[in-house]
Amino acid sequence: MTSEALIEVRSLDIEFTTPDGLVRAGTGLDLDIHAGEFVGIVGESGSGKSQLLLALLGLNAKNGRLRGSIRYRGTELVGAGKNELGRIRGDRISMIFQDPMTALNPHLRIGRQLTEGLQRHRKTTAAAARARAVEMLRAVHLTEPERRLDQYPHELSGGMRQRVMIAMALICEPELILADEPTTALDVTVQAQILELLQELRQRFGTAVVMVTHDLGVVAQIADRVAVMYGGRIVERGDVDDIFYRSRHPYTEGLRRAIPRLGEDRAARLATIPGNPPNLAQLPRGCPFAPRCAYHMPRCDAEMPTLETVAGTHRKACFYDGPLADAPEVLA
Amino acid sequence: MSNALLSVRDLRVQFDLGRDGWFGARRVLHAVGGVSFELARGETLGIVGESGCGKSSLARAILRLTPASGGQISFQGEDLLRLDAEAMRQRRRALQPIFQDPLASLNPRMTVGEIIGEPLRAFFSSTMPRDERRQRVLAMMQRVGLLPNQINRYAHEFSGGQAQRIGIARALVLEPELVVCDEPVSALDVSIKSQIINLLQDLQEEMGLSLLFVAHDLAAVRHISHRVMVLYLGRVMELADRDALYRAPQHPYTRALIAAIPDPDPRRARAHPAKPLGGEPPSPVTPPSGCVFRTRCPHARARCTEEVPALRSVGGSQVACHFAEELTAD
Numbered sequence: 001m002t003s004e005a006l007i008e009v010r011s012l013d014i015e016f017t018t019p020d021g022l023v024r025a026g027t028g029l030d031l032d033i034h035a036g037e038f039v040g041i042v043g044e045s046g047s048g049k050s051q052l053l054l055a056l057l058g059l060n061a062k063n064g065r066l067r068g069s070i071r072y073r074g075t076e077l078v079g080a081g082k083n084e085l086g087r088i089r090g091d092r093i094s095m096i097f098q099d100p101m102t103a104l105n106p107h108l109r110i111g112r113q114l115t116e117g118l119q120r121h122r123k124t125t126a127a128a129a130r131a132r133a134v135e136m137l138r139a140v141h142l143t144e145p146e147r148r149l150d151q152y153p154h155e156l157s158g159g160m161r162q163r164v165m166i167a168m169a170l171i172c173e174p175e176l177i178l179a180d181e182p183t184t185a186l187d188v189t190v191q192a193q194i195l196e197l198l199q200e201l202r203q204r205f206g207t208a209v210v211m212v213t214h215d216l217g218v219v220a221q222i223a224d225r226v227a228v229m230y231g232g233r234i235v236e237r238g239d240v241d242d243i244f245y246r247s248r249h250p251y252t253e254g255l256r257r258a259i260p261r262l263g264e265d266r267a268a269r270l271a272t273i274p275g276n277p278p279n280l281a282q283l284p285r286g287c288p289f290a291p292r293c294a295y296h297m298p299r300c301d302a303e304m305p306t307l308e309t310v311a312g313t314h315r316k317a318c319f320y321d322g323p324l325a326d327a328p329e330v331l332a
Numbered sequence: 333m334s335n336a337l338l339s340v341r342d343l344r345v346q347f348d349l350g351r352d353g354w355f356g357a358r359r360v361l362h363a364v365g366g367v368s369f370e371l372a373r374g375e376t377l378g379i380v381g382e383s384g385c386g387k388s389s390l391a392r393a394i395l396r397l398t399p400a401s402g403g404q405i406s407f408q409g410e411d412l413l414r415l416d417a418e419a420m421r422q423r424r425r426a427l428q429p430i431f432q433d434p435l436a437s438l439n440p441r442m443t444v445g446e447i448i449g450e451p452l453r454a455f456f457s458s459t460m461p462r463d464e465r466r467q468r469v470l471a472m473m474q475r476v477g478l479l480p481n482q483i484n485r486y487a488h489e490f491s492g493g494q495a496q497r498i499g500i501a502r503a504l505v506l507e508p509e510l511v512v513c514d515e516p517v518s519a520l521d522v523s524i525k526s527q528i529i530n531l532l533q534d535l536q537e538e539m540g541l542s543l544l545f546v547a548h549d550l551a552a553v554r555h556i557s558h559r560v561m562v563l564y565l566g567r568v569m570e571l572a573d574r575d576a577l578y579r580a581p582q583h584p585y586t587r588a589l590i591a592a593i594p595d596p597d598p599r600r601a602r603a604h605p606a607k608p609l610g611g612e613p614p615s616p617v618t619p620p621s622g623c624v625f626r627t628r629c630p631h632a633r634a635r636c637t638e639e640v641p642a643l644r645s646v647g648g649s650q651v652a653c654h655f656a657e658e659l660t661a662d
Contacts, residue, residue, distance in 0.1 A: 044521035045492070157612050158383075187382035187548065189609035192592040196608055214522060217594035221601035240598045258526040259596050260551040262578050269533075270526035270555060276491045277521065 006176055006208055007033040007056060012068035012078075014051050014060060014232070023281045025051040027232045029068070030307060033210055035175060038202060040223030040240070041212045042255070046277050048232040049212045053178050056210075057093060058085045091121040094169040098181040100161035104153040111149030114168050121172050136167040139204075140197060159190035163197070170201060179211040183218060195222055216259055220244060225313070228252045231278045231288025234307065238314030248316040251289045253324045287318070295320040336370035336406075337542050338394070338510055343367045343403035345389045345566075349617065361616050363389035365566035365624075366403070368643075371510070376536060376543040378557030378574070380550055380589070384613060386566035387546045391514045394544065395429050396420055407510065425455055428503040432515035434495035438487040438502075445469050445483040448501045455506065472501045476531060493524030497531070504535060512544045517552060529556055550593060554578055562586050565616055565624040572649035582651040582660055585625045623653070631659055 014026030025048040033039055043049040054060045056070060058077060070077040072088060089095075094117070097103035105113060114136065115129035124132070130149065137145035140163040153161055162182060169177050179198075183191040199222060202209055213219060219226055220240065227237040228249065236249035247253045257271035275292040284290060290300040299319055307315040345364035352359055364386040371377050379387045392398035394405055396412060405412040407427060415423065428451075431437040438447055449469045452460060460468075470480055476497040487495055496516065503511055516532070517525040533556055536543055547553050553560055560577045562570045562585065570583040581587045591607040611628040614620050620627050626636040635654050646656040653659070 044523060159612065188550070188606075189382065189588060189592040192594070192606040193608035193610075195594070195606060199605075215594070216522070217596040217601070217606075220596050220598040221594045221605055244596075244598050255522055256596070258523050260526065260529070260549075260555040261596070262551050262554060262590070262593065269530050272526040272530060273523035274527070276493060276524070 004035050005032045006035050006073060007031075008069070008071045009052075009056075010069040010071075012052075012055065012066065012070060014048065014055050015065045015067070016061065017063050017065070018281065021281045024232050024283055025064075025280055026055065027283075028304075028306075029234055031227055031234065031237070033176065033208055035208055036202070036206045037208050037224045038222055039208075039210045040219035040226045041210065041229060042214065042216060042219055042226060043212075043229035044214055044255075044277050046231075046280055047229040048280065049229045050180050052229070053095075053180050053210065053212050056178060057089050057095060059095075087121075090117040090174075091172045092174050093176045093178065094172065094174045096162075096165050096169050096177060096179040096182045099185050100158065100165045101153065103165060104161060106153055108152075109149065110151050110153065110156075110164055114149070114164065114171060117168065118171050132171060133167070136171050137164070139170070139201065140164075140167045142167070158186055159193060162186060162190075162194055166194070166197065166201070170205065170207070173205060174207060176208045176210065179209060181213055182211065184213070184215070191218070198222065216244075216256060228255070231283055232280055233288060233304070233317060234315075235289065235318070236316045237307070238310070238312075242310070242312075242314040246310075246314070247324065248310050248314070249318050250293050250295050250320065250324060254292075254294075295322070295324075335372065337373045337375075337408065338371040338544075339404075339406040340370070340394065341368050341404040341406070343390065343393060343405060344401045345386070345393045345398060346401040359617050362566050362619060363616060364393065364400075365619070367563070367566070367568055368403075369561060369568070369571060371542050371544065373509070373542055374536070374540050375559070376545055376557045378553035378560040379544060379546045379563060380548060380553050380560060381563035382548060382589075382613065384565070384616060385563040386616075387548075387563050388514055389566075390563070391429075391512050391544060391546045395427065395512050397429075425451075425506050426509040428506065428508040428511050430496075430499050430503045430511060430513040430516045433519050434492060434499045435487060438495060438498060440486065440488055443484050443486060444473070444478070444490075444498055447487065447498060448472055448505055451502060451506045468505060469501075472505045475535070476501045476504075477527075491524075492520050493527060496520060496524075496528055500528075500531065500535070504539065504541075507539065508541070510542045510544070512546070514546045515548070516545070518547060518549065525552065532556060550578075550589060562589065565614065565619055567624055568643055568650070568652060569625065570649060570651050571643070572651075576647075576649050580647065580649075580660070582646050582649050582656045583625075583653050584629050584631055584659060588628075631655060 009029055009031040012029040016023040041049045055066055066078045111133055114133040118124050118129045134145045137148055142148055142163050183194050223240050226240050226243040227234050230251050236252045254273040260270055273292055278288045286301045286303050290296050305317045305319050307317045310316055343364055344366055347361040349359040349361055381387050389398055393400045400413055449465050452465045478497055517528050545556055554574050557574050560574050561568055564585050569585045581590055588609040594606040595601040614627050622638050623636040623641050626632040641652045641654045643650050643652045
């Protein structure tokens with residue numbers, strides 16, 4: 001990992017005005033993304049993880065508002081105009097979505113969709129773009145790449161479509177790829193193919209990847225650093241080993257224990273986190289996890305803990321300072 | 333086994349896709365291609381496989397929500413496929429479904445109390461006083477972890493996990509014998525998923541339920557099941573006790589499935605990353621000859637093309653592979 005930050009997110013708030021009131025999808029977010037690294041953003045539905053990803057490219061819905069700062073190589077992206085964002089999107093930073101079937105245009109042939117970014121950003125000739133598209137499809141190990149260019153998305157399987165999305169994201173050789181649950185819609189054997197591919201491409205092209213996922217197994221395998229989100233906040237972040245072996249936040253710990261493991265006994269109950277995730281339109285004043293937390297203190301309801309250093313780059317936002325591992329398993 | 337609650341014999345589900353052009357051949361999708369198994373009282377059988385393996389079609393055929401095109405479904409000693417509509421309706425008291433997407437499977441215009449009370453109304457409208465119905469609904473709500481004051485709320489006011497509790501309460505309010513769960517936790521978040529799995533396991537033990545638990549998440553299936561059946565392209569590849577299946581998988585496909593799960597422990601995951609299975613699943617309209625898995629199997633030989641492997645006993649498990657003994661010895 002180099003110390004050169006591609007992206008610096010500082011005190012970022014993401015808010016939406018809705019008929020149900022103000023929805024706070026992100027509050028006080030701080031995150032650095034360095035060249036070539038793989039960052040996993042973990043959280044459950046409604047944690048704000050996807051909105052953070054969309055905010056990096058200014059892609060949040062129209063009723064959304066960003067406050068704070070997102071710098072890409074020193075250029076401020078919050079409040080940047082369409083042209084400025086347009087120059088970066090798809091060229092320097094590109095995106096892979098969860099469902100390749102809805103992200104790809106069903107009316108356009110694969111070749112046309114693949115080369116669109118190239119022609120827009122690089123003014124390449126059609127022939128050169130096509131040659132490059134074939135090369136990219138080969139890089140993502142799609143068989144018969146020339147034939148694929150003339151096919152429509154529905155003619156491909158889910159795994160093949162996701163390979164096309166990845167090829168599309170890579171075609172302009174971006175510095176950073178944002179991936180929103182790229183393997184969630186895929187079968188487990190295909191997911192393993194895509195993870196292997198992302199790992200290989202990252203080594204080959206040196207692209208940094210930020211992947212949003214709810215699957216801790218995926219993160220454990222592929223991420224260098226991890227940020228855990230809950231209720232629109234980053235509640236813990238650090239190296240993958242900090243998060244998995246030295247977690248200091250009760251939510252991270254609860255999430256980790258709740259995963260069913262292959263080696264477990266049937267008699268053993270699964271550890272759970274009682275209660276339900278918060279509504280982003282009605283967040284509590286203090287820590288959003290407090291109502292479900294086994295280490296809850298009166299102070300947690302009154303104020304939100306800030307991200308504090310645990311050690312090195314490991315940060316946690318929690319007032320509780322005692323050990324988590326010895327705590328009784330929380331059962332519901 | 334004659335004391336089985338459910339005994340499925342050579343069950344087939346086909347979908348007619350129409351002709352390939354005006355004069356083309358009729359195209360038939362073989363979703364379930366001859367599946368047999370038994371389920372004992374109080375037992376949980378997990379059914380796993382990837383998308384398109386026929387697991388949901390199998391579940392729906394057993395519930396008679398999708399017509400079967402052949403075979404038998406013997407439930408409490410009666411073949412469900414031979415019952416007329418009214419006789420089948422009566423059996424549904426003992427045979428209930430839980431679906432994947434709780435919000436989509438609950439009527440948005442009914443209150444929680446109405447949804448959970450609906451099966452009681454359908455079966456006991458004349459014999460059960462309204463008051464008793466309400467009492468039963470409240471007792472069931474409490475049992476699945478819903479609060480009494482939520483009885484007049486609508487399903488959309490609940491989160492996914494809470495909505496699935498409503499779906500479970502509705503399925504169990506008639507005290508059925510068999511519950512067919514089709515991906516009941518797949519749409520839920522990690523922290524909620526484990527709540528619902530624990531709840532299903534508790535209710536099963538208390539009420540002596542038999543469960544068919546269909547899912548693609550092997551770890552969840554392993555956790556809740558006594559035995560697990562692995563499907564691929566509509567056929568049973570392996571049927572084994574949960575521990576045997578995960579500790580000593582006999583079929584190459586079962587092994588590939590297990591090897592593909594990412595380990596949620598970074599050190600182990602770095603040492604043994606999830607192993608992809610090469611190739612693409614074949615079309616269920618034109619399945620491969622012989623063993624349906626042969627096109628992706630690393631051990632396929634000539635015999636696999638020629639002969640369909642029968643499901644047979646190997647080391648205590650049921651396996652459909654010609655070379656199971658040889659491969660396990662490696």
